[in-house]
Amino acid sequence: MNMSLIAAFVWVIAANVLAMLPSNDNLWRRAYVLIAIGVPLLGWVTYENGPWIGLLCLAAGFSILRWPLRYLGRWVKRKTVGEPAE
Known part of the structure; x- marks a missing residue:
């Protein structure tokens, strides 16, 4: 295992501890x-x-940071589609 994968593993552990x-x-x-x-x-x-290992690490990051991604998706949708009519 090379240093980049070790650093990614440490990032995952730190993210879980911080959570x-x-x-x-x-x-x-x-x-x-x-x-x-x-x-x-x-x-x-x-x-x-x-790229395949990079995509696996991207998926791991998405699973850890899912709430910021949901808010980003809502913000982008609101900016592109517009505010819903009430």
């Missing part, structure tokens, strides 16, 4: 830090191990 700690802001600050660290890490993993 278990109590937070006043619903873990958003931690999610921003994990995203900022995870994006270059994902590029490194993909560069060293190929």
Whole structure:
């Protein structure tokens, strides 16, 4: 196992430990830090191990950071489709 996969594994463990700690802001600050660290890490993993391993790590990141992705999807939909009529 090379260093990029070890770093990705450490990122996953750190994300799980951070998710278990109590937070006043619903873990958003931690999610921003994990995203900022995870994006270059994902590029490194993909560069060293190929696109299939990179896609597996991307799926792992998506499963860990699912709430920020849901809010991003809702925001994009709201910006492209527009506000729903009430």
